Amino acid sequence: MKIMSALLCALLPAAPPPDPVHLTVDPRSLPLTTGPCNARELSVRLANTSTQPLYADAELSAPRALHLQRTLVSTWLPAGYTSTVPVRVSATTGTPPGDYRIRVGAIDVPVTLSAPAPSATLVTRAAEVTAASFRAKNPICAATDGDPATFWSDGTTKYWPDWFQLGWNTPVTVSRADVTTPPGNGLRDWDVQVWSGGWQTVASVRGNTATTRTSRFPPRPTSAVRILTLSGNGLGDLSRIAELTVS
Numbered sequence: 001m002k003i004m005s006a007l008l009c010a011l012l013p014a015a016p017p018p019d020p021v022h023l024t025v026d027p028r029s030l031p032l033t034t035g036p037c038n039a040r041e042l043s044v045r046l047a048n049t050s051t052q053p054l055y056a057d058a059e060l061s062a063p064r065a066l067h068l069q070r071t072l073v074s075t076w077l078p079a080g081y082t083s084t085v086p087v088r089v090s091a092t093t094g095t096p097p098g099d100y101r102i103r104v105g106a107i108d109v110p111v112t113l114s115a116p117a118p119s120a121t122l123v124t125r126a127a128e129v130t131a132a133s134f135r136a137k138n139p140i141c142a143a144t145d146g147d148p149a150t151f152w153s154d155g156t157t158k159y160w161p162d163w164f165q166l167g168w169n170t171p172v173t174v175s176r177a178d179v180t181t182p183p184g185n186g187l188r189d190w191d192v193q194v195w196s197g198g199w200q201t202v203a204s205v206r207g208n209t210a211t212t213r214t215s216r217f218p219p220r221p222t223s224a225v226r227i228l229t230l231s232g233n234g235l236g237d238l239s240r241i242a243e244l245t246v247s
């Protein structure tokens with residue numbers, strides 16, 4: 001009998017060793033709204049369950065309708081270590097709503113895509129959120145994330161003007177712009193402009209030292225609004241906008 005067992009073991013292929021890398025994704029399903037600054041984040045977690053250091057990686061793929069910040073997560077993991085990598089997922093305005101699927105390694109993450117509700121803010125409904133330039137640490141969407149502690153800043157110290165712009169695929173009506181800047185080193189002078197075959201200034205702020213300034217103007221139908229920044233207060237001589245809302 002022992003001989004038979006030994007013979008079988010020799011003839012049968014050995015079972016593959018268990019994968020020492022444990023992959024998890026959080027959340028396991030993702031509701032997502034279209035729009036450049038409505039991205040959501042997936043946390044891709046790779047854990048080394050073995051007693052040896054190793055390289056671990058996970059490939060990500062998605063239909064063309066979804067934009068993945070990266071399609072490969074690759075990391076060096078000492079024994080017993082876990083690495084968590086955030087991956088931003090977004091979809092362009094106008095992408096058909098519906099059910100999509102992101103593949104992370106062997107894991108499927110269902111994505112439910114919807115358009116912003118008609119009652120959503122104009123910032124949420126913007127099809128384009130752009131700026132003259134930006135710094136990696138202070139990206140464009142930091143000015144529309146609802147968090148006054150994060151801000152956009154331009155990438156050209158001491159060069160003025162800069163601009164920060166919202167655009168819509170269908171015309172909207174605007175009569176108010178609220179600009180929040182970081183306390184101490186925020187914006188001092190700027191114009192609020194609307195697109196009407198060219199940029200037209202509808203409000204100007206000069207000598208500002210407040211954190212939030214509201215500009216009101218007669219209602220204007222338009223497809224884009226921009227803040228033309230002219231000068232700032234203090235540190236680094238940069239344009240900084242912590243939050244912009246228009247209505």
Ligand SMILES: [Ca+2]
Nearest residue numbers: 142147150242
């Ligand atoms: Ca912010």
